[in-house]
Structure formats: structure tokens, C-alpha cells
Amino acid sequence: MSNSDLHKQIVKKVLETKAVDFNALGKVVSELGPALSLADDDGINFCATMRFFIRINRIETPGFPVERLGDLNVAAREFQE
Amino acid sequence: MKPKQSQINRWPESDLIRRLCHALDIASLTIEHLAPAGYTDPHNPAASVRPEKPIAETAVLLYAAMAAAHHPEVDARLHRVARQLAPHARSAQLQLGLALNPGLALDYSLAHIVLGRLGYPDPAFDALLTQCRAAQASAGRERLPHRVLEQQWIESITGLSQTSAPILRHIQRRDIERTARLSILNRPMDVLSATDDDLYAFTHALMYVTGFELSSVALPRTRVVLLAEAEAALAHCLDAQDYDLAGELLLSWPLTGRSWSPTAAFAFRVLAEVEDQAGFLPTPATRISELDARTGASRKQYLLATAYHTAYVMGLVCAAALQPGCAPPTTVSTRCATLGSAAQLLPLLDDCRPIPHWLESFRRLDPLEADALAPLLFNIALHRHAAQHDFAALHQLLRLGHTLHLTDIPAASQAAELLERMTLYANTLHPEAQPQEGTQPTPGPSHPDILHSALLNTTASTQFPTLP
Numbered sequence: 001m002s003n004s005d006l007h008k009q010i011v012k013k014v015l016e017t018k019a020v021d022f023n024a025l026g027k028v029v030s031e032l033g034p035a036l037s038l039a040d041d042d043g044i045n046f047c048a049t050m051r052f053f054i055r056i057n058r059i060e061t062p063g064f065p066v067e068r069l070g071d072l073n074v075a076a077r078e079f080q081e
Numbered sequence: 082m083k084p085k086q087s088q089i090n091r092w093p094e095s096d097l098i099r100r101l102c103h104a105l106d107i108a109s110l111t112i113e114h115l116a117p118a119g120y121t122d123p124h125n126p127a128a129s130v131r132p133e134k135p136i137a138e139t140a141v142l143l144y145a146a147m148a149a150a151h152h153p154e155v156d157a158r159l160h161r162v163a164r165q166l167a168p169h170a171r172s173a174q175l176q177l178g179l180a181l182n183p184g185l186a187l188d189y190s191l192a193h194i195v196l197g198r199l200g201y202p203d204p205a206f207d208a209l210l211t212q213c214r215a216a217q218a219s220a221g222r223e224r225l226p227h228r229v230l231e232q233q234w235i236e237s238i239t240g241l242s243q244t245s246a247p248i249l250r251h252i253q254r255r256d257i258e259r260t261a262r263l264s265i266l267n268r269p270m271d272v273l274s275a276t277d278d279d280l281y282a283f284t285h286a287l288m289y290v291t292g293f294e295l296s297s298v299a300l301p302r303t304r305v306v307l308l309a310e311a312e313a314a315l316a317h318c319l320d321a322q323d324y325d326l327a328g329e330l331l332l333s334w335p336l337t338g339r340s341w342s343p344t345a346a347f348a349f350r351v352l353a354e355v356e357d358q359a360g361f362l363p364t365p366a367t368r369i370s371e372l373d374a375r376t377g378a379s380r381k382q383y384l385l386a387t388a389y390h391t392a393y394v395m396g397l398v399c400a401a402a403l404q405p406g407c408a409p410p411t412t413v414s415t416r417c418a419t420l421g422s423a424a425q426l427l428p429l430l431d432d433c434r435p436i437p438h439w440l441e442s443f444r445r446l447d448p449l450e451a452d453a454l455a456p457l458l459f460n461i462a463l464h465r466h467a468a469q470h471d472f473a474a475l476h477q478l479l480r481l482g483h484t485l486h487l488t489d490i491p492a493a494s495q496a497a498e499l500l501e502r503m504t505l506y507a508n509t510l511h512p513e514a515q516p517q518e519g520t521q522p523t524p525g526p527s528h529p530d531i532l533h534s535a536l537l538n539t540t541a542s543t544q545f546p547t548l549p
Contacts, residue, residue, distance in 0.1 A: 064365040064368070065322060065365060065435060066322045066324075066355075066359075066363050066364065066365050066438075067363065067365075067367060067368065067369050068369070069355060069358035069359040069363070069438075070358065071369045072358075072359035072360060072361070072363050072367065072369070073358060073359055073360040075360070075367070075369070075372050075384055076359060076360025076361050077360070078380070078381050078384050079103075079106065079107055079110060079360065079361065079384075
């Protein structure tokens with residue numbers, strides 16, 4: 001599956017959960033928009049058509065230790081079969 | 082007197098061959114089970130693997146193993162895996178990717194190129210590849226220096242490159258050396274805070290610059306300097322039981338020379354022991370509970386998806402170590418051991434639970450070998466204290482390291498710089514705690530400049546901030 005297909009699947013799932021309140025987002029944009037669009041600070045990405053306004057990042061391995069080596073050795077028999 | 086290379090007992094060639102063959106056997110299973118469709122884990126997306134990854138990584142293993150092909154057992158496996166790999170390396174899906182993305186032409190074609198080197202050409206694929214490389218967009222992707230080096234290395238092993246005139250190969254070599262000077266190989270690594278990505282950049286840059294073999298390539302910095310940083314990173318990876326990165330860092334030794342430091346020799350021994358006990362070189366990604374929850378093909382796919390990469394890394398290390406004169410020593414050299422140094426450092430490190438594998442191996446060493454590995458202990462202790470933001474302990478550790486003559490390493494001078502910065506920062510928070518004029522502690526003899534400054538400015542009254 002390509003990255004764009006995966007991306008579409010994820011976005012579709014998020015939308016189906018209705019976790020994103022687009023009405024509320026729109027309200028905030030309309031309240032703050034005029035002032036922000038005139039701001040000097042160009043660090044604020046104010047754009048009502050921003051594509052990536054939700055980013056889902058994979059969290060790195062949370063630091064589990066390596067499993068017991070003896071237990072892994074049992075599993076490693078799969079490599080012999 | 083430095084022992085002659087011929088007097089050092091080297092790791093048995095037969096064992097290195099055995100381990101390389103084991104990696105190739107796992108490669109055979111990996112291609113069989115993961116190359117067709119990758120692996121999708123419904124419960125743990127982090128364990129999922131796209132097919133392109135094992136295809137490309139198997140090609141890298143095959144390329145590195147070619148140097149040991151004069152051993153019949155290696156040669157037989159090389160060709161078996163190559164024949165398995167061929168249909169996947171040139172699949173319709175891969176060719177479509179190639180046609181759509183000329184800027185990724187060499188990435189998509191690596192396996193095809195390696196197969197060509199092994200005697201399995203494909204003229205039709207070559208034609209498509211040539212078309213892609215002639216496209217306007219063929220150089221249109223922005224890449225980090227180590228990824229540029231990857232492109233240049235792949236370029237250098239293509240069939241066209243191999244038949245090029247010597248002057249063209251010389252130009253290619255010069256381009257690689259120039260790109261290496263833009264990479265992390267040409268500036269001091271942050272040995273205390275380097276991320277995995279930083280370490281991968283280091284290890285991969287070195288692999289591509291050397292072409293996976295001991296060569297006459299001009300490295301951006303001297304071998305001594307690069308290995309000092311590799312050793313600092315290796316110490317941390319051993320302590321973290323990150324055998325993927327530890328193995329890649331170990332490549333730094335046989336890819337750049339024939340001598341191994343005591344730390345590197347010990348690290349190889351640890352990896353070998355762990356591999357023998359587990360049946361493969363493991364990573365934390367392989368969870369017993371996940372294995373037990375699966376049966377049949379699903380279980381094998383999960384195991385391969387989580388284990389193949391590090392198994393390949395061990396194969397790469399052994400292939401590099403099989404170069405003439407490049408095998409690691411079987412014992413730790415005690416030539417530079419400072420008597421009693423290990424006994425002073427070990428109490429700082431043996432409170433970990435569970436006990437890391439390196440420590441289990443370390444406790445089996447005789448006292449002189451243990452003392453010879455004091456730099457390893459010191460590196461690990463420095464990293465732990467820095468990671469924990471325990472600056473007071475770091476300060477004490479540097480003082481101890483100085484008395485043991487261990488501070489001539491990057492981790493020590495970087496830790497000293499860290500202390501200087503934290504002291505400056507602490508003094509802005511608590512200006513009343515700054516040392517009064519005339520009450521400076523007396524510096525010890527022969528401090529390196531950086532260490533001297535740090536220890537001078539950091540006193541018992543320095544209130545280091547408590548950081549998360």
C-alpha cells in the first residue's frame with residue numbers, strides 16, 4: 001500500500017470517529033482569522049485550506065528491554081524449519 | 082611494545098563464516114515470507130514492514146557477503162538467496178514505482194544492480210533504469226549527505242560504472258569523498274545526545290564511503306578520531322541493548338582498518354554471545370507475548386519481520402570481519418589497562434535491573450581485562466549521567482575519570498562542555514551561589530583545557546537545575 005493510500009485510510013478512519021469538530025474549528029478560525037492574517041509573525045501557519053492540520057506520528061519504540069534470550073532461542077527454531 | 086598483528090589471536094574464521102551463513106539463511110526465509118507482500122501487523126503497526134525494505138536490505142547483505150564468496154558455504158547461499166530475490170527485485174510493482182519516480186531510480190534498483198553483480202542480469206530492467214536515470218527529474222529529490230552517499234555508492238556498483246574508464250571511476254571516488262566531507266563523518270558527533278537517526282547517519286555514511294570493504298578511501302577525519310566517537314556511541318548502544326545500532330557501529334572497525342580497540346573486541350564478543358543464546362541477534366521489537374499469540378505462517382512472519390534486520394547487521398559485521406586480517410581479537414588487549422580502574426567505575430553501573438547482557442559478560446572477565454575496559458565503563462557512566470541530567474554526579478565522574486587517565490575521549494570533553502553550559506545557566510538562576518573571587522578550587526595537574534575550565538568553574542556550591 002502506498003503512503004498516500006495509507007494516508008487516505010487513516011484520514012477516513014479519523015473522520016468516521018467524528019473526533020474532529022469542524023464546526024468548532026471553523027468558529028475559531030473565523031474569530032481569530034482577521035487578526036492572525038495581519039500578524040507580522042510568519043511562524044503561524046494560518047491557512048484555512050491547510051492540508052496537513054492533523055499529523056499522526058509513529059512513536060519510537062518505548063524502550064522495552066530485549067526479551068529473555070532463552071525464550072527467544074525457542075522461537076528461533078522457526079529459522080530451522 | 083605493540084603486539085604484531087600476527088601475534089593477536091583472531092576470532093576463528095569458521096565461526097565468522099557460520100554466523101554469516103546464518104544471516105543468509107534468515108535472508109532466504111525473509112525473502113520467502115516478506116518479499117511478496119511485506120508484513121502488516123493489525124495490532125502493532127510499528128512491526129509492519131513494506132516489502133521494498135527487506136528486498137533492498139537483502140541486496141545489501143548479498144553485496145557485503147560477496148567478499149566472502151570464496152568460501153563455498155557462503156557462495157552456495159549467496160546464489161540461493163539471489164535466485165529467490167530476483168523476481169521480487171524486478172517485480173511489476175517495483176518497475177511501476179521506478180517509472181513513476183525517476184528520482185528514486187537507484188533506490189528502487191539496488192537489488193537489481195546487486196543481482197547483476199552476482200551474475201543475474203536483466204536487460205529489460207536495465208533499459209528502464211537507463212531511461213529513468215536520463216530523465217530530467219532523476220536528481221530531483223533533496224537528500225541528506227548520507228543518503229547522497231548511498232546514491233553515489235549504488236551508482237559506483239552499477240554495471241556501467243564497473244566498465245567505465247579509470248578516470249571516471251576516479252571522479253566518482255572523488256565525488257564520494259567530497260560528499261563525505263558534508264556528512265556527520267566530518268564533524269564531531271554529539272556523543273551524549275545523538276539520536277538514533279544521527280547514529281544511523283554515521284554508520285550508513287561510513288558503509289557507503291567505504292563500499293562495505295576496507296579500502297584506500299580518504300575519510301574526512303582520521304580513523305582514530307572517527308573510532309573514538311564510534312566507541313562512545315557503541316558503549317551506549319551496548320548498555321541500551323540496541324544490537325542493531327551496536328552492530329552497525331562495530332562495522333566502523335573492519336571497514337577502516339585491521340585493529341580493534343578493547344571495547345570493540347569486547348562488544349563483538351557480547352553480540353556473539355547474545356546471538357548464540359537467542360539463536361539470532363535480537364531487538365526489543367520481538368516480543369514473546371506476541372509470538373505466543375500467533376501460530377503458523379503468521380508467527381513466522383512476525384518473527385522474521387521483527388528480527389531479520391538485526392540478523393542481517395550481524396551478517397554484515399561478520400562479512401567485513403572475514404576480510405584478511407580484519408577479524409576481531411578473541412581476547413581483550415590489556416596493554417593499556419590501568420590497574421584497579423574497573424573496580425572504581427563498576428559500582429556506578431551495576432545497579433541496573435534487569436542486568437544488561439554486556440555486564441553479565443563483563444563479570445566473567447579477569448581483573449586485568451576488566452581494567453582494560455575502563456574506557457567502556459567510563460563512556461557508559463558518562464552517557465547515563467548525562468541522560469539523567471545528573472550534573473553533580475557527572476561532575477564527580479569527570480573528576481574520577483581524570484584521576485584514572487580516562488578523559489582523553491569525546492564523551493568526557495563533551496560532558497565537560499555540558500557542565501560549563503549548565504553552570505552558566507545555573508548561575509543565571511542563582512547568581513548568589515557563584516564562586517567568590519579568591520575561592521576557586523585548585524586545579525589538578527595536566528587537565529585538558531576543556532576539562533580544566535569546567536572543573537574550575539563548577540564548584541560544590543553550583544546549584545544545578547533539576548530537569549525532567
